[in-house]
Amino acid sequence: MTNRKEQLLAFNRLLDIMDELREKCPWDKKQTMESLRTLTIEETYELADSILNNNLNGIKGELGDLILHIIFYSKIASEISVFDIGDVLNTICEKLVIRHPHIYENEVDLDEDQVKKNWERIKLNEGKKSVLEGVPSSLPALVKAMRIQEKVSGIGFDWENIDEVFEKVEEELLEFKHEIRNNDKDLIEEEFGDVLFSLVNYARYLNINPENALGRTNKKFIKRFEYIENRAKINNREISDMSLTEMNIIWNEAKNQ
Numbered sequence: 001m002t003n004r005k006e007q008l009l010a011f012n013r014l015l016d017i018m019d020e021l022r023e024k025c026p027w028d029k030k031q032t033m034e035s036l037r038t039l040t041i042e043e044t045y046e047l048a049d050s051i052l053n054n055n056l057n058g059i060k061g062e063l064g065d066l067i068l069h070i071i072f073y074s075k076i077a078s079e080i081s082v083f084d085i086g087d088v089l090n091t092i093c094e095k096l097v098i099r100h101p102h103i104y105e106n107e108v109d110l111d112e113d114q115v116k117k118n119w120e121r122i123k124l125n126e127g128k129k130s131v132l133e134g135v136p137s138s139l140p141a142l143v144k145a146m147r148i149q150e151k152v153s154g155i156g157f158d159w160e161n162i163d164e165v166f167e168k169v170e171e172e173l174l175e176f177k178h179e180i181r182n183n184d185k186d187l188i189e190e191e192f193g194d195v196l197f198s199l200v201n202y203a204r205y206l207n208i209n210p211e212n213a214l215g216r217t218n219k220k221f222i223k224r225f226e227y228i229e230n231r232a233k234i235n236n237r238e239i240s241d242m243s244l245t246e247m248n249i250i251w252n253e254a255k256n257q
Contacts, residue, residue: 031076032076052212052216099122117156135147140211142196145196146210169195169202176192178191231253
């Protein structure tokens, strides 16, 4: 662990390294904001994987990669005299102060829900045309559904209790089954989307992050299926030649472990 002075020295060192790489490294000199975009998205997902795996060293490394990208974008912007890293940091500092008046102005006690509602109200006062304006269009659908629901909940558009939310899940499931019986592919897809949206909403009421939950389930499935594959290799079998019954037996072994 480092103290504040050491942290500032490390940040300044990274700025110096970025300046040097941008001046001398052929790859770094060539990069633009557009070329970095997909790399930044990839780094963000790598951070998410490390968090999901509780890999603390991995989290440290991936956070470093993301900080580098922030410095990189800022360096490119400074070269065309648009903004620099100081402007970036001051902008977020000012935003945090403005959106936390209960800390920096009134010094009143608010609970978590009140803070969220206050945040959205202040954003609208800043000139946002819609509460949903800040939800990126390119977000993965599951994450986007969660953010949409959090946003509208922040201004009071929400269910009164969790029982109503689960009733909505059951209602959407019935509509989904109805369209399956009618065999209309477009309506089946639409109702399936409604089921997912209502389940995401229910997860929010349970304080469950659906993206994390599904990520853990994916990880669990992969681990169990790889167990089946390994058992097949040990027994000199091709997994494609195994019966479903055989695979289910080994699957249950993996579950028990």
